[in-house]
Amino acid sequence: MKQFDYVRPGTIAEAVAAAARPGAVYLAAGTNLLDLMKGGVSRPDRLVDVTHLDGLDGIETLADGSLRIGALVGNADLAHDAEFARSYPAVTEALLSGASAQLRNAATVGGNLLQRTRCAYFYDTASRCNKREAGSGCDARDGENRSHAVLGWSESCIATHPSDFCVPLVALDAVVEIEGRSGRREIALDELHRLPGDAPERESALEPGDLIVAVRLPPAARGFAAHARYLKVRERTSYAFAVVSAAAALRIENGRIAEARLALGGVAAKPWRARAAEDVLRNVVPTADAFQEAAWRALEGAKPSGDNAFKIELARRIVVRALLLAAAGTPARMPALPASPFASTSGAIHA
Amino acid sequence: MNHSISLTVNGARRDFVLDDPRVTLLDLLRERLHLTGTKKGCDRGQCGACTILVDGKRINSCLALAISHDGADILTIEGVARGDQLHPVQAAFIAHDGFQCGFCTPGQIMSAIGMMREGQAGNDPERVRECMSGNLCRCGAYAGIVDAVLEAQAGMDETNQRRSA
Numbered sequence: 001m002k003q004f005d006y007v008r009p010g011t012i013a014e015a016v017a018a019a020a021r022p023g024a025v026y027l028a029a030g031t032n033l034l035d036l037m038k039g040g041v042s043r044p045d046r047l048v049d050v051t052h053l054d055g056l057d058g059i060e061t062l063a064d065g066s067l068r069i070g071a072l073v074g075n076a077d078l079a080h081d082a083e084f085a086r087s088y089p090a091v092t093e094a095l096l097s098g099a100s101a102q103l104r105n106a107a108t109v110g111g112n113l114l115q116r117t118r119c120a121y122f123y124d125t126a127s128r129c130n131k132r133e134a135g136s137g138c139d140a141r142d143g144e145n146r147s148h149a150v151l152g153w154s155e156s157c158i159a160t161h162p163s164d165f166c167v168p169l170v171a172l173d174a175v176v177e178i179e180g181r182s183g184r185r186e187i188a189l190d191e192l193h194r195l196p197g198d199a200p201e202r203e204s205a206l207e208p209g210d211l212i213v214a215v216r217l218p219p220a221a222r223g224f225a226a227h228a229r230y231l232k233v234r235e236r237t238s239y240a241f242a243v244v245s246a247a248a249a250l251r252i253e254n255g256r257i258a259e260a261r262l263a264l265g266g267v268a269a270k271p272w273r274a275r276a277a278e279d280v281l282r283n284v285v286p287t288a289d290a291f292q293e294a295a296w297r298a299l300e301g302a303k304p305s306g307d308n309a310f311k312i313e314l315a316r317r318i319v320v321r322a323l324l325l326a327a328a329g330t331p332a333r334m335p336a337l338p339a340s341p342f343a344s345t346s347g348a349i350h351a
Numbered sequence: 352m353n354h355s356i357s358l359t360v361n362g363a364r365r366d367f368v369l370d371d372p373r374v375t376l377l378d379l380l381r382e383r384l385h386l387t388g389t390k391k392g393c394d395r396g397q398c399g400a401c402t403i404l405v406d407g408k409r410i411n412s413c414l415a416l417a418i419s420h421d422g423a424d425i426l427t428i429e430g431v432a433r434g435d436q437l438h439p440v441q442a443a444f445i446a447h448d449g450f451q452c453g454f455c456t457p458g459q460i461m462s463a464i465g466m467m468r469e470g471q472a473g474n475d476p477e478r479v480r481e482c483m484s485g486n487l488c489r490c491g492a493y494a495g496i497v498d499a500v501l502e503a504q505a506g507m508d509e510t511n512q513r514r515s516a
Contacts, residue, residue, distance in 0.1 A: 006354065006372035006418055027419060034375070034414045035395050047372070049419050076408070080471070100485025101466060102399060105408040106415065238484035336477040 001037045005046040012053060012179050012211060019048040020181055020209030026050050028072065029106040032115045040125050041132060056213055065219030071110030071212045078109060088221060089330045090168040090228035090247050097232050097339035098164040100239045110212040113166060113192065117159035118241050130156045134201040145306030147243060152268040157200030158305035159269055161193055166271040168230055168247035171263035172221035177214040180207060193270035224249035224261060228330055231322040232339040233314060242266035244315045248322035257281045262298060267315055274298035286327040295319040356421040360384060361430025369418055376420060377401045377412035380427060388428035388457045399486035402458040403427050409465025428457035431464065440464055440503040449499035451490035462486045463500045467507055474504055
């Protein structure tokens, strides 16, 4: 690991000033960053440790019914918050399907949003990677790429964003609060991650020094609690990143879908909100046929970036299954294998 | 630049001067305190052999910078027994052959203790397997590990019932 300076700021303003300098990065739990530093993939000159800052680890309901989650709230603490699980069950299911219990205990909400891709060529410093080293090329394009993107990719980069947590969050219109050099601002989570285009090294809308301080779920996000699921296909049952995942949330009134939310994971460089699919589900009866139509809409424009055409059909089926599970109702208790299509208590309905 | 930190390790306060901020909790425990029960397996957060409890929660000590954990309360495998009296999870691992080579065992035991404190798995074998998925065992002693954890959990439930009775 390259040598670095360690800074522990006392305030958010000090943190922003320290992290705005070239070569500086924020350190939260470090579960992703330290791994990347050990491999020489990330080589920061300075770590700005935000874990001792006050006021970033609370979960609070705001006057308008929004929920504000501090950036330093632990993934496990959020997932094990009973009130949170009742109100946003698909988010809890996504959290519990990610990583291992040890990593969830350490990892933070803010850090999860900014975790880096798991593309093997990004991790392997002997390979060319436009994301790691701008302009060097992409060895994934003609390499082992069955897990890579099928939506929103470019010739420069076919990596995917690995977060589970972000998938239901983006479906529920989460907002990210950011403290930067020119003060506080907020953006939709959907705008946080960038598609690669010809600059895959720029992964987010954040500027130097920008610190995510909170994630907010708007009041409407609670309206889906009765019909919300996260479904994730992995290469093994637990402790693996998504090959494809989907968050589906429905608001059902008088037997019809008043509003649908749908997002996919593992398919693009960002959590992929499928608005065209949501549109066709408005005011229809929740049936397998309607969900098939939504699935086709969700994957419109998808194309293989390598040996991964299977992911397009897999994603369609996962979308249909997630919507059917959501329509059947949020289970009273979290399944033993959260988000798993093989969960014995998932009430799986075959599409 | 030197950095001073203090930790509570297995109940005792320890002060350290770090001349390098790159030291992980794992390396600090092993190299500075010679608490070598905590194992370095993959050193990348994938195998769980380095699992310890920090402020009561199980984490991978290989992915935690010591300098960032100034003030933390740490429990390692060396701190779980009371003298010669094994922790119930340790005893259950022996009773159920929850290991073969033993390298992953301290991490498995610390993870199981952390899991029981989290209270999410209960006596459901499927939930235990899911909640222990962050600990790999290359000998494949998983069946014994799950049995051991279930027995320890049942013992804890019994103790709690006796206390509340």
